Amino acid sequence: MGKHAKTAGWTTPAVESLRVTATGPIAGFEPSSTPGFEGGKDSGAALLTERGAVLADLQELLYANGRAGDRRSVLLVLQGMDTAGKGGIVRHVGGLVDPQGLTIQGFGKPTPVELSHDFLWRVHRALPPGGRIGIFDRSHYEDVLPVRVHDLVPKSEWEKRYEVINQFERDLVASGTTIIKCAMVVSKSEQKARLTERLERPDKYWKYDPGDIDERGFWDDYLEAYQAIFDRCDSSHAPWFLIPADRKWFARLAICELLINALERLDLEWPKADFDVEAEKKRVAALED
Ligand code: AMP
Numbered sequence: 001m002g003k004h005a006k007t008a009g010w011t012t013p014a015v016e017s018l019r020v021t022a023t024g025p026i027a028g029f030e031p032s033s034t035p036g037f038e039g040g041k042d043s044g045a046a047l048l049t050e051r052g053a054v055l056a057d058l059q060e061l062l063y064a065n066g067r068a069g070d071r072r073s074v075l076l077v078l079q080g081m082d083t084a085g086k087g088g089i090v091r092h093v094g095g096l097v098d099p100q101g102l103t104i105q106g107f108g109k110p111t112p113v114e115l116s117h118d119f120l121w122r123v124h125r126a127l128p129p130g131g132r133i134g135i136f137d138r139s140h141y142e143d144v145l146p147v148r149v150h151d152l153v154p155k156s157e158w159e160k161r162y163e164v165i166n167q168f169e170r171d172l173v174a175s176g177t178t179i180i181k182c183a184m185v186v187s188k189s190e191q192k193a194r195l196t197e198r199l200e201r202p203d204k205y206w207k208y209d210p211g212d213i214d215e216r217g218f219w220d221d222y223l224e225a226y227q228a229i230f231d232r233c234d235s236s237h238a239p240w241f242l243i244p245a246d247r248k249w250f251a252r253l254a255i256c257e258l259l260i261n262a263l264e265r266l267d268l269e270w271p272k273a274d275f276d277v278e279a280e281k282k283r284v285a286a287l288e289d
């Protein structure tokens with residue numbers, strides 16, 4: 001371990017090594033790989049603690065600027081097959097920062113009310129306000145994933161959604177939101193192991209959904225649907241990243257790095273005091289103990 005611990009680290013930044021344009025097609029992507037990262041679980045977990053502190057500072061800076069009126073925000077979109085670990089990212093990466101600064105929204109099967117509106121209706125309502133990091137556990141991409149795989153709406157309709165999504169994301173970026181889209185890729189064998197565990201532990205039953213087994217039967221169709229979103233909805237302003245998800249420690253570290261990168265690019269500074277600091281110091285000094 002000693003040898004690895006010393007050399008552990010990124011040889012290529014996550015923002016480059018995990019971008020879909022660098023990883024190649026999802027069908028050939030290795031879910032237990034660690035693209036751009038040298039090191040194992042122990043060194044990766046140690047690095048996450050270190051980088052988590054950096055992320056927390058940057059998040060506070062974003063929040064402070066939001067309080068001062070800055071409208072900018074960051075949106076992390078999480079997609080992935082069942083058991084890929086989206087919830088784990090919310091808990092373990094979201095958990096690295098002040099929860100006040102997060103807006104977390106999951107997207108399940110649309111309710112009758114949601115279905116009565118345009119597919120982006122529920123998404124608009126869930127966008128992070130200025131100063132926040134929003135996390136989407138599933139997203140508008142569901143409307144071209146299960147919806148496409150099962151033709152939940154006619155093909156003529158879901159076909160149009162790619163361009164609608166592109167336009168929506170362009171507008172979002174123009175209004176000050178930095179978008180990071182992560183597709184977590186779990187292998188079939190690891191999914192089986194995780195499903196097995198859910199049935200062996202009463203504290204995991206709540207995570208088990210018999211329908212997940214049916215969806216697994218459409219694995220290749222899902223890969224095709226995922227590839228379509230990368231081919232049609234990846235851009236420099238709203239990039240897609242492939243996150244190998246068989247090793248949870250790596251998925252967490254990678255997404256933490258992507259968030260740090262997004263926040264650093266905002267080039268934020270602490271907001272200036274909107275009061276006379278020297279005058280206030282005198283007033284506080286004059287207070288009775
Ligand atoms: P979970 O994330 O485990 O709570 O599961 C949510 C379920 O809702 C998954 O099976 C998703 O595929 C499904 N879902 C989410 N959004 C949509 C959508 N727009 N159309 C159809 N199914 C969806």
Ligand code: MG
Nearest residue numbers: 082083207209
């Ligand atoms: Mg589920």
